[in-house]
Amino acid sequence: xxxxxxxxxxxxxxxxxxxxxxxxxxxxxxxxxxxxxxxxxxxxxxxxxxxxxxxxxxxxxxxxxxxxxxxxxxxxxxxxxxxxxxxxxxxxxxxxxxxxxxxxxxxxxxxxxxxxxxxxxxxxxxxxxxxxxxxxxxxxxxxxxxxxxxxxxxxxxxxxxxxxxxxxxxxxxxxxxxxxxxxxxxxxxxxxxxxxxxxxxxxxxxxxxxxxxxxxxxxxxxxxxxxxxxxxxxxxxxxxxxxxxxxxxxxxxxxxxxxxxxxxxxxxxxxxxxxxxxxxxxxxxxxxxxxxxxxxxxxxxxxxxxxxxxxxxxxxxxxxxxxxxxxxxxxxxxxxxxxxxxxxxxxxxxxxxxxxxxxxxxxxxxxxxxxxxxxxxxxxxxxxxxxxxxxxxxxxxxxxxxx
Amino acid sequence: xxxxxxxxxxxxxxxxxxxxxxxxxxxxxxxxxxxxxxxxxxxxxxxxxxxxxxxxxxxxxxxxxxxxxxxxxxxxxxxxxxxxxxxxxxxxxxxxxxxxxxxxxxxxxxxxxxxxxxxxxxxxxxxxxxxxxxxxxxxxxxxxxxxxxxxxxxxxxxxxxxxxxxxxxxxxxxxxxxxxxxxxxxxxxxxxxxxxxxxxxxxxxxxxxxxxxxxxxxxxxxxxxxxxx
Numbered sequence: 237x238x239x240x241x242x243x244x245x246x247x248x249x250x251x252x253x254x255x256x257x258x259x260x261x262x263x264x265x266x267x268x269x270x271x272x273x274x275x276x277x278x279x280x281x282x283x284x285x286x287x288x289x290x291x292x293x294x295x296x297x298x299x300x301x302x303x304x305x306x307x308x309x310x311x312x313x314x315x316x317x318x319x320x321x322x323x324x325x326x327x328x329x330x331x332x333x334x335x336x337x338x339x340x341x342x343x344x345x346x347x348x349x350x351x352x353x354x355x356x357x358x359x360x361x362x363x364x365x366x367x368x369x370x371x372x373x374x375x376x377x378x379x380x381x382x383x384x385x386x387x388x389x390x391x392x393x394x395x396x397x398x399x400x401x402x403x404x405x406x407x408x409x410x411x412x413x414x415x416x417x418x419x420x421x422x423x424x425x426x427x428x429x430x431x432x433x434x435x436x437x438x439x440x441x442x443x444x445x446x447x448x449x450x451x452x453x454x455x456x457x458x459x460x461x462x463x464x465x466x467x468x469x470x471x472x473x474x475x476x477x478x479x480x481x482x483x484x485x486x487x488x489x490x491x492x493x494x495x496x497x498x499x500x501x502x503x504x505x506x507x508x509x510x511x512x513x514x515x516x517x518x519x520x521x522x523x524x525x526x527x528x529x530x531x532x533x534x535x536x537x538x539x540x541x542x543x544x545x546x547x548x549x550x551x552x553x554x555x556x557x558x559x560x561x562x563x564x565x566x567x568x569x570x571x572x573x574x575x576x577x578x579x580x581x582x583x584x585x586x587x588x589x590x591x592x593x594x595x596x597x598x599x600x601x602x603x604x605x606x607x608x609x610x611x612x613x614x615x616x617x618x619x620x621x622x623x624x625x626x627x628x629x630x631x632x633x634x635x636x637x638x639x
Numbered sequence: 640x641x642x643x644x645x646x647x648x649x650x651x652x653x654x655x656x657x658x659x660x661x662x663x664x665x666x667x668x669x670x671x672x673x674x675x676x677x678x679x680x681x682x683x684x685x686x687x688x689x690x691x692x693x694x695x696x697x698x699x700x701x702x703x704x705x706x707x708x709x710x711x712x713x714x715x716x717x718x719x720x721x722x723x724x725x726x727x728x729x730x731x732x733x734x735x736x737x738x739x740x741x742x743x744x745x746x747x748x749x750x751x752x753x754x755x756x757x758x759x760x761x762x763x764x765x766x767x768x769x770x771x772x773x774x775x776x777x778x779x780x781x782x783x784x785x786x787x788x789x790x791x792x793x794x795x796x797x798x799x800x801x802x803x804x805x806x807x808x809x810x811x812x813x814x815x816x817x818x819x820x821x822x823x824x825x826x827x828x829x830x831x832x833x834x835x836x837x838x839x840x841x842x843x844x845x846x847x848x849x850x851x852x853x854x855x856x857x858x859x860x861x862x863x864x865x866x867x868x
Binding site (some may be wrong): 237241244245247248529532533534535536537538539540541542633634637 | 641690693695696717719720722723724728730734736737738739747748750751752789795
């Protein structure tokens with residue numbers, strides 16, 4: 237009966253109900269949209285760094301992180317990789333071998349960063365799709381993929397022979413000739429200036445250390461459970477290896493993401509202050525103009541508890557509808573900009589790329605954003621309901637009906 | 640046997656440094672089946688008396704007994720439940736619930752009492768037909784005339800079978816025809832079903848139909864006239 241009466245009351249002043257629903261829906265749309273954009277940027281930043289290069293968790297020989305030299309590498313056969321792969325939280329374990337060297341085409345040379353990839357897996361599509369000239373290297377032909385700017389700097393053309401000269405494992409001299417199969421634009425100028433991809437086997441041969449790795453990159457199912465997963469991996473590999481999570485390896489990124497999130501919450505706080513006043517205005521008006529009627533209900537025998545429940549249900553239904561409409565409106569927007577990220581142009585784009593990120597803003601489609609913001613709006617509305625509840629509690633029918 | 644008895648009832652309002660005695664030692668007994676009008680000029684205390692009898696307003700001192708129970712001792716939900724079970728109210732401004740139909744308004748108090756739907760349905764139909772509104776059961780208050788709304792209010796007041804009905808200026812907003820119509824209905828219900836009616840009124844047409852007229856002035860009863868049929 238109370239619910240039926242509350243429902244009827246909601247529609248007695250259609251215009252006000254629609255305005256309230258619209259205001260809440262707009263707040264939810266704006267808050268979720270903003271957060272979705274921000275989280276999308278954060279996810280993209282994280283993905284650029286963590287997925288492409290860092291991994292959520294890395295396993296190294298103890299001491300490697302402080303002194304990143306080949307001599308601090310380890311042999312794949314010494315680590316129970318299969319056991320790590322079998323952990324509940326682990327999606328994949330990738331071998332990593334990287335080293336610095338000098339690349340040259342003759343007159344010009346430059347410091348280069350060589351990254352080895354598993355030839356049976358190749359490189360991820362997100363890297364190969366960025367090949368700007370030539371083709372993906374063929375296995376067994378000592379071919380390489382090189383950053384566009386690096387190739388340009390050393391005047392290397394597709395098909396040219398590149399000389400690599402550097403230090404191998406345990407003091408050996410590393411030297412080799414490789415054919416430039418293709419160039420790549422990773423949209424990260426810092427990387428484009430130094431990166432070279434070659435197969436793991438070629439790189440191990442170049443440094444004269446078959447089976448040597450510098451790290452294991454571990455992809456996980458739930459990035460929010462990193463610490464627990466780290467403990468499990470540490471237990472498997474033992475104390476001679478260091479297991480590090482991405483925030484430990486890149487605290488600046490962690491800080492950047494935290495700052496971004498904090499800015500978002502400040503914006504949302506301001507937004508919620510505004511929406512709180514909008515909601516309170518509606519509740520205040522609705523309570524004041526219905527005091528007479530509530531007085532009549534008390535007079536004819538409706539208990540205060542039931543009157544309170546009726547008003548609370550009315551407002552919760554209105555606020556819930558606002559939230560649903562807001563989420564329904566923002567969801568296609570978020571999905572659209574997730575599939576078609578906003579592309580940043582000009583100087584700003586250059587600045588972002590210089591930081592090592594792609595100059596695009598993809599929206600996040602994490603459903604928890606909507607759940608969190610919807611919850612906040614509902615919690616706010618419940619807090620605001622204290623006003624009518626207290627008003628009804630104090631209400632005396634005779635005074636209410638004198639209005 | 641008296642259904643209502645007030646003993647030395649006073650109600651004092653403070654207005655700045657002044658005290659206004661809206662009720663000043665009112666003692667009165669109303670018996671079962673009476674059709675009583677409480678009359679007097681504005682500010683004489685007639686509405687305050689009705690509010691005190693109806694448990695809507697707390698007297699400053701004195702007692703109000705209804706069926707031998709002192710309702711001034713009841714608090715909060717006890718008093719609300721008491722009103723729901725024993726008293727029917729008819730207000731000057733009708734005070735129907737705007738979002739409910741005539742039938743739902745009449746059945747509302749029974750719904751609060753937890754009366755089964757079939758019984759509620761039968762009683763609301765019977766009452767609306769009794770007040771001549773069997774054909775507009777599904778209309779909402781804004782689709783009815785003032786007279787029709789007041790008749791729905793009477794039906795609502797009667798629905799839970801109260802001990803008595805308090806009607807505060809029930810005809811103040813009605814035209815002559817609607818007033819006569821309403822009074823006919825209430826007189827019939829009083830006569831045929833023995834329901835006690837107590838009105839506060841200025842309306843001579845109501846006073847003419849009352850069998851007892853209590854006149855108030857300055858918070859006191861100055862005359863109490865009983866009339867024959």
